[in-house]
Amino acid sequence: MNEPQSELQSESRIVIVGAGPAGVRAAEILVAAGLRPVIVDENQRAGGQIYRQPPAAFGGSVRSKKQLYGFESAKADALHRTFDKLRSHIDYLPETLVWNCDGQQLDLLGRGQHQSLPYSHLMLCTGAIDRILPFPGWLLPGVYTLGAAQVALKAQGCVIGSRIVLVGSGPLLYLLAYQYAKAGAKIAAVLDTASFSGKLRATFDLAKQPLTLGKGLYFLAWLRCHGVKVVEGVQKIAVAGEQKVQAISWHKDGSEETIECDAVASGFGLRSETQLADLAGCAFEFNQINQQWLPQRDFAGRSSVKGVYLAGDGAGIAGADAAEMAGKRAALALLEDLGKVIDVRESRRLDRALQRVQGFRRGLECAFPVPVEWARECADDEIICRCEEITAGELRHSVSHVGTVEINRLKALTRVGMGRCQGRVCSAAAAEILACSAGKSLAEVGRLRGQPPVKPFPVAVGVAAHVVESVAENAGEEAS
């Protein structure tokens, strides 16, 4: 692997983590100012999750961008093209995990090799994953996140089953149903845990982004027109099956319904990936709209740590369009902090646009709230931690018998959040259970502290190098 060659001296090396909408737009601003940032990204190709591109080994995708990204194809294409133009002006490390951040230095693992990368400025564009709430049967083969179901289609040309149910809340639910149906998948039902009346109440805020609201309504209308069963306001979801998914049941208005299916995708909004901000020493605060602890940032994306900047969904969920703007804005802030003259009209335009997005975000959370009754109704034998199969009952026992009221204490006593996913999957649910059992708010039970490595290494380092090298050759061709 090549040592990143920065034209800057090492005492002023800018590193961007993440090559999604925020990271690519941040790089664009920095390159335009004559700088040469390093971009480190876990994926093989640029685009992030939303504009994820099929692997290079697909040999030039047969599907058009219109097929891959739908309404967003122009934006996806623009982002990919921007990245291709930037490619010779940046140092790019794809398929590389940043597993630690300590003392202005990142520890990287890419293509089977470790290296350290010192930085003077760090731009974290780490993205998000689905917010996950367990339900009976959620460990069965055939149950995936909504994001996973979308990746299977976009990046692998596959759908997750032959009779699929999508369940949860948030805009991704209807978008994915539409994408799957268009690709020829059989959608047995779309089960929305949000109610119609809640969405109606949120219409004022949602109308601040009429195009986005319009797309959501379009997907819903399209699904109904094509005979897809859509049920709003469902409760008590349960998946049944022996070795894999066989059926799903739910309650609505006091009555229960069951249908057969062989796959389920579920998600309840998104959660920011904040582990690196934590290790970089950023101060956090509880964010009511996101219902999550997030790194503090100013309007432009400066964190509490000098030289560390935050942009995109990794710093608070606002979607891909906002991520592009936030990436640009944070890069402009970085340039200002370097003493460079920036386009003030552009930065003010971005500030106003990002302000409007916040209003829309409020509307989305109101339209698609985290189901309030979930923590109360979750059965004691429900497994919360997927890694080590720790149940809701074990968490509640810790509250009732030991008096646990804080999430890191709960982790130490029950091992929840200690498994190999480091709490990415279980922490939202564990915090809800803890807060509900202890009679506290989510803010009061605290924040699960991150620790290195933020993820296990994807292959055994060194020994499996042949696997990694082969993948790297493909990426190299794509990148050149």
Add this chain to the structure above:
Amino acid sequence: MPGIGKQTMTLFTRVAETQREPIVFSLDGRAATALAGDTILTAVLTQADSLRLSEFSRRPRAGFCLIGACQDCWMHTEDGQPVRACSTEIQNGMRLLSSVPGGVDE
């Protein structure tokens, strides 16, 4: 492999870009075929209905997030190396095992 899902117990079904180069690998000692650019997860779940066994309950698992976050798709190669199936591309000659409790060496 279009159509394979109809004959065997599989989870994933291919709906696009099926004209890629075939890749030959083995799953639990049986020869299997995938397509160039498949992740290990896709390669396995288009022929089988799970990836691994939970090391706690020994119940089958088939991945969950597909973006390298949940760590629920670790498999082993026959020479004992752990691989994260959702983010590692299948390669010719790979010899994978689904029947051992998969995981990172603790």
